[in-house]
Amino acid sequence: xxxxxxxxxxxxxxxxxxxxxxxxxxxxxxxxxxxxAGESIGSASKDQxxxxxxxxxxxxxxxxxxxxxxxxxxxRDASAAQAHATKTGHVNFSESTTAIKPLTEEEKxxxxxxxxxxxxxxxxxxxxxxxxxxxxxxxxxxxxxxELTEAKNQMEEKEMQKLLxxxxxxxxxxxxxxxxxxxxxxxxxxxxAAKREAAKQVVQAQKQEEAAAEAAAALAASKKxxxxxxxxxxxxxxxxxxxxxxxxxxxxxxxxxxxxHVIGPFQLMTTFPRKVFEENEMQKTLKDLGK
Numbered sequence: 001x002x003x004x005x006x007x008x009x010x011x012x013x014x015x016x017x018x019x020x021x022x023x024x025x026x027x028x029x030x031x032x033x034x035x036x037a038g039e040s041i042g043s044a045s046k047d048q049x050x051x052x053x054x055x056x057x058x059x060x061x062x063x064x065x066x067x068x069x070x071x072x073x074x075x076r077d078a079s080a081a082q083a084h085a086t087k088t089g090h091v092n093f094s095e096s097t098t099a100i101k102p103l104t105e106e107e108k109x110x111x112x113x114x115x116x117x118x119x120x121x122x123x124x125x126x127x128x129x130x131x132x133x134x135x136x137x138x139x140x141x142x143x144x145x146x147e148l149t150e151a152k153n154q155m156e157e158k159e160m161q162k163l164l165x166x167x168x169x170x171x172x173x174x175x176x177x178x179x180x181x182x183x184x185x186x187x188x189x190x191x192x193a194a195k196r197e198a199a200k201q202v203v204q205a206q207k208q209e210e211a212a213a214e215a216a217a218a219l220a221a222s223k224k225x226x227x228x229x230x231x232x233x234x235x236x237x238x239x240x241x242x243x244x245x246x247x248x249x250x251x252x253x254x255x256x257x258x259x260x261h262v263i264g265p266f267q268l269m270t271t272f273p274r275k276v277f278e279e280n281e282m283q284k285t286l287k288d289l290g291k
Contacts, residue, residue: 004095007095010077010078011078014078064096064097064098065077065097065098065100066078066081066095067094067095067096067098068081068088068092068093069092069093069094070088071088074098074100227247227248228246230244231245233254233258233268235258235261235262235266238262241257241261243257246286247285248285248286249286250283250284250286251277251281251282251283251285251289252283254286255282
């Protein structure tokens with residue numbers, strides 16, 4: 001109380017907390033309200049008489065308020081100073097002997113109305129902020145939904161492109177496979193044609209060899225002298241006529257023989273090679289005609 005000059009209980013407690021271990025030791029046996037040893041009551045009365053009644057000496061003023069050294073604002077007590085520090089961030093305070101006049105009823109009502117208005121403004125501001133935050137959240141939600149939809153559409157489009165590419169590749173593979181099959185078929189056709197051509201050539205070669213052999217045999221036979229020949233004559237109607245003729249017989253003899261079996265006009269001919277005998281050849285011998 002001495003250090004804080006009787007400012008009150010709260011300032012004294014604040015000083016004690018801020019200055020632990022700095023209390024001055026009191027004389028032994030001295031209690032609150034007692035005079036120091038050797039000092040008489042009379043002396044105290046004398047000193048008291050020396051002072052004018054009700055006069056406050058320098059340094060004896062008591063603190064009536066607190067002052068913010070940062071903004072020079074007067075504060076009623078330590079709780080008001082703490083609220084002011086929390087609100088403004090100011091930390092430099094000092095005691096003031098200036099007493100703060102208590103508020104009248106009108107001022108209290110005005111302060112209360114102002115406080116209510118501030119609270120209403122804060123509520124309104126909070127409502128506006130909540131609406132803005134809700135709008136922001138809704139915008140973010142819509143944007144997220146839009147982005148999610150776009151991402152889903154892009155994914156579906158990519159999947160569709162993959163399917164189209166896979167189908168296209170499948171078609172190309174089918175086309176290539178069909179082309180290979182077609183080429184294989186053509187190759188097989190060509191191979192079979194080549195085989196048939198080779199077989200045909202072999203057959204032709206065999207026929208040529210046989211023809212050559214027959215020609216050689218015919219040539220060898222033609223060199224042999226034959227005196228008789230056996231002819232088989234066929235007519236469109238009737239049985240074949242088989243007769244042996246002399247090589248020196250003429251074609252007229254053969255014609256006459258056939259005339260005995262055929263009714264009506266006719267001609268003599270060979271089948272292979274095909275040859276029709278004319279009237280001027282009737283007198284030639286069978287030998288001359290090669291028969």
